[in-house]
Amino acid sequence: MQPLEMSAVDLVAALRQGDITAVECATVFLDRIEATNGSINAFLAVDREGALARAADIDARRKAGKPVGPLAGLPVALKDVLCTADMPTTCASKMLAGFRPPYDADVVARLRRADAVFVGKTNMDEFAMGGSNENSAFGPVRNPWDLSRAPGGSSGGSAACVAADMAPVAIGSDTGGSIRQPAGLCGITGLKPTYGRVSRRGLIAFASSLDQIGPMARSAADCALIMETIAGHDPGDSTSLAVDVPRYTDLIDKPLTGVRIGRVPEHFAAGLDPEVAKGVEEAFAVLMAAGATVHDVQLPHAKYGIPTYYLIAPCEASSNLARYDGAHYGHRAEPGKGHRAEAGGQRSAGQAGGFESPLVEMYCRSRAEGFGPEVKRRIMLGTYALSAGYYDAYYAKALRVRRLIRQDYLDAFQTVDLIGGPVSATPAFKLGEKTDDPLAMYLVDLYTVGTNLAGVGGISFPCGFTKSGLPIGFQLQAPPLAEPLLLQAADRFQRLTDWHRRRPQAMEGGKA
């Protein structure tokens, strides 16, 4: 089997056994990126030189009998929201174009210690805000299954690069569905772990109380392998959980006998694409055939998920993104005449073009030029909702609803072990289809935001294809820290089906 088609688990084994060297492996994927990225735009930066040097070092150590890490030689793509000391980190924003962090994110450091080989940084919606990857300042990612369609977002580059065999594994981040939705639309497997399971240190924050990093790969087994490296307590992230990391790869190969899976009837109401509904129902049948039982459960407050999410996330974002002001790093507007960075300075409306001070002018113009429209929209939403007089009606109320939503999940998990359903209401939509309608775009997160609001884990994997050949995603959600069960169920499903093995025809030969 060619490296491009191998699972991460098999690649690591082949590298360990010497069937392939790390340099050979890296070269295969780097060549694939070179051949394919032009049509997909999944990568914002490719580090060919760095990857090959790293691979050569691993090969040398292995040859010399020196210790190598558990992922030695495995190519990994990183969403460009993760800080890397040796590659630019831009969040797909003009604001951070060319920005080089002085440090590695905790997950990046863990993967480095495990001797993974970073091939590059993947495209995304700007600051992880979006569900189609069209909000990237560096152009949209195209869905490898149909280049006229969106890959989903915000981890669209990570999803597309795995789907198009440009990397066996990519790391994504999920604030309201940003791992699971693009994984579903691109026909790959993506895990959003329990909040706090993976350290957020070095993940450029969108909405701190919702953001979580997770693996995106071709199979649940590959996700399990990556989780063993990236999960774990980080004293540098106060919200990271001090709970031991299980050996996910050892735990997943178990039958589903007796596992109770919840099904939320409202998920199948109007708005769900019939082909998606059919695929999802068939997935339930497969899980039942594997020994699981399916039961209806209620999530009474799920209908408030989208409005709750679109208050909490923008509120936090409005504050998290305040640091991009042009003063210390990132994009700064060219200073006007008589520029003077002093807030207390005299009004100089004449020379500063109506700004109350040159400093305010710098702030306003830097942010106006550096941020894209969706980022601005969310900053404005959040700023408004946190303002005096509105806080109680919006943010405080959203926090109360969030608690109710979390309680719904915890109540449901009293009677079932997992909750299953669709990831998205439709398969991949056309590029440009929703860009004029922000509200329609917000609804792409309908089935996924609850997981983040509740702080629990979820996994998305392919459960079929539409007649036109687009992947259909299935989602499972689990109680806090039940990642082993999520991975076990998804792995069991993948042992009984081959949807996750299908490759996009459009990509054969590396050309569209």
Next chain:
Amino acid sequence: MSTNTPYTTIIGLEVHVQLMTRTKLFCGCSTKFGGAPNTQVCPTCLGLPGSLPVMNRQAFDLALRAALALECTIAPFTKWDRKNYFYPDLPKGYQISQFDLPFSSDGFLEVVDPKGAFEPRRVGIVRVHLEEDAGKSMHDDAAGTGDTRIDLNRAGTPLCEIVTQPDLRSPQEARAWLNELKLLLVYLGVSDCNMQEGSLRVDANVNLHIPVPATAGAEARIAKTPIVEIKNMNSFRSVERALTYEAARQWEEWQATKAEMGKTPKQTRGWDDPAGITRAQRHKEESSDYRYFPEPDLVPVTVTAERIQSIRGGMGEPPVSLRKTLASQWQISAYDADVLVNQGRELVDYFEDLATRVGEGKVASNWMQQDVLRILNETNGTVSAFPVRPAGLADLIGRVKKGDFDTSRAREIFAEMVTSGRPVDDVVAGMGISAVSDDDVIALCRELLAANPKIVADVKSGKEQAAAGLIGQAKKKNANVNPGKVRAICLDLIREMG
């Protein structure tokens, strides 16, 4: 209150103190003052993308210590909030602070003037909370570029914010209370309260309550002038001066405008120290909406009763009770105890060491007040660097008690000990002072009595004070004699004469 003004001055203070931690509140950077700009920084205090805060437990414990000493109620559960505003010395665009659930509230600190310049005043503490400091902006006009330079070494330094009730009634009280607060925080080891280095900053809120007599149409009432917040005061003396100025200014304004509180927004005025006046600042700050919300990057803090207990245990004695302890343990006056305690813990330690060696608090206290403190004040010295240690001074005092020399002679010896840093015996030898034997004194006295029959007669007739004339003569004959001894022996001899 000032009894000679037709109004009452109402003052509340907002004090920020830097906690004496080795590292910053949310990262491991040093808090040391005076480093080259931007050398004590990391991704967290620079607000770099992806960086996260981690709470410094020592800072929280120090803040707890301060709040406990201020008799505050400690919240069992407290959280962090973000205060959002844009400024170049605030790299994250928000300050991590505490908004609606401060870790402590509802305390007090009393200030008593030992000279009774004002009534003892118990000042309520609304709240004490913990927050991070911002960096420093320096406007570089000299270079002609008008650039602003930012130093983020201070960004993230732990600050305790202490907000009082408007309980102070005069600028003098405000200054005295601040002295008491500073003394307390320094005793506790919470802060060095160095205003020059910015580790203590004060803003004051002030307005006037003016009795308005009844008129035909209205009952008598109290009119309240608009509250003014005064900033930019860089010493306690400035606080007193600024408040004095501001009270007078408000009184004048009241007479001119009759403007009352609530009808105009709260004003911020900056103290111009050289000019000795307050100036109105722009209204912008008051209209700020900080959009506070809970800091999602930090977890709430719970404070257990055990933790409070352990902090109380390690707190040391605060000044207010130390004054009482000293007064009762060493039998010294409340005034003396106050003077000693107000000099700080080190001086109290010196005194207690001295008093223990001397075995008599009053004598030790007198030496402290009249000699040690006087010299420290004159030389602007610190007690830790004072060349005469308690053992040396106790030695000298012991010799005086033994009658080797009188107090004024001992003072000369002490002054020489301070200058030379040498012990009593060396100094005494060096000054040619030798103790005079009792036999020599008796012989000298007999000689004097023989030469002064008039004095002897006066004493015999009951005028003992006439013996003073003998002492002067004795000193002329032998500089080293102890005048007290001469007097006592002369009186004895006269009595023996019958």
